[in-house]
Amino acid sequence: MIRGALVALGVLALACGSPLEGELVSEPVRDWSFARGAEDVAFETPGGARFRRVLVDTHVHGGKLYLLVSTIFSAEDAALNETLASGRVRARIAGKLYDLRATRLERAEDIDPFLPSLLRETMGMESEGARWDPLPDRYPGTQMRRWFFLLESDPR
Amino acid sequence: MGRALRFLRWVLLLVLVALVVWFGGLGPYGFAPGGYLWGEVREPPADWSFTDAIPEIQLETRLFGLPYSVTIWVMSQGGRLFLGAIECDRVWVDQVKADPEIRLRVDGRVYEMRAEISTDRALGAALAPVLLHKYLGIAVDSANWIPGENTGCVFRVRPRA
Known part of the structure; x- marks a missing residue:
């Protein structure tokens, strides 16, 4: 029972590096709204x-699923590097596994639409005119x- | 007896090393706290907007009477200086509330200051765009904290009287 609880929480898998466990969903998912607020979310790359070394979070907006990766450190992260290179990732959400295509978003027009809901849900903040501006002159670096x-369904 | 003395000697040596490390200016580093902040003590500037280009500073408070320092984010608005915590349950937040006299190390220089917590919602709204733009790379026209939805704290920093 203890092992089951640790596996469910991802603690054991994280500790021993074992693959994510759960039922693999083979049907494409078009609406990810069910993932909003899910606490049991974990990721691994195809390489395992x-x-x-980075913080990961998910966000659902308009039925679409987003992966947010952030860090204040300069250290490299193997999973991030692999995700950037391969564009693929596996997620466990509410006990089920999903193979996903991860498309990096860098343009403001792709990021701006979900910023208000992201700020509301992650920072408790209502905002107007939110826009992605990663290199502002006033705050350099x-x-x-x-x-x-x-993240989009990519059943293999 | 001899073994006990040797053990005691090692314990004292470890304590001495720990104290040297603690006060030696090696910390804070990243999430790890440190102790006394070494550096040239300067008079506080009238305008703190130069900190806009500085991502992190070090804050020294007191923990059980001993210096305790952490790395934190810093914001300036209208030339004034503010410290912010996304979560109010940080150790340093309680310490500053208990003893507002703090030391700040900014770009290697130390400033002896006084920090007062602010519950002014207008100030929170004024600093929200600063926080978002400076640390998250998100520009906003305006932003407001939703009452009861955030657990952050803001401190206004002034020179000691």
Whole structure:
């Protein structure tokens, strides 16, 4: 029972590096709204790497699923590097596994639409005119390093 | 007896090393706290907007009477200086509330200051865009904290009287 609880929480998998466990969903998912607020969310790359040196979070907006990766440190993260290179990641959400295509978003027009809901849900903040501006002149180089990915079903 | 003395000697040596490390200016580093902040003590500037280009500073408070320092974010608005915590339950937040006299190390220079917590919602709204732009790379026209939805704290920093 203890092992089951640890596996469910991802603690054991994280500790021993074992693959994510759960039922693999083979049907494409078009609406990810069910993932909003899910606490049991974990990721691994096709190579089995986990995000260890960066913070990861998910966000659902308009039925689309986003992966947000951030860090204040300069250290490299193997899972992030692999995700950037391969554009693929596996997620466990509410006990089920999903193979996903991870498309990096870098343009403001792709990121701006979900910023208001992101700020509301993660920072408790209502905002107007939110826009992605990662290199502002007034604050040169003070930003956390952040990567945004759009996650879409990619059943193999 | 001899073994006990040797053990005691090692314990004292470890304590001595720990104290040297603690006060030696090696910390804070990243999330790890440190102790006394070494550096040239300067008079506080009238305008703190130069900190816009500085991502992190070090804050020294007191923990059980001993210096305790952490790395934190810093914001300036209208030339004034503010310290912010996304979560109010940080150790340093309680310490500053208990003893507002702090030391700040900014770019290697130390400033002896006084910090007062602010519950002014207008100030929170004024600093929200600063926080978002400076640290998250998100520009906003305006932003407001939703009452009851955030657990952050803001401190206004002034020179000691």
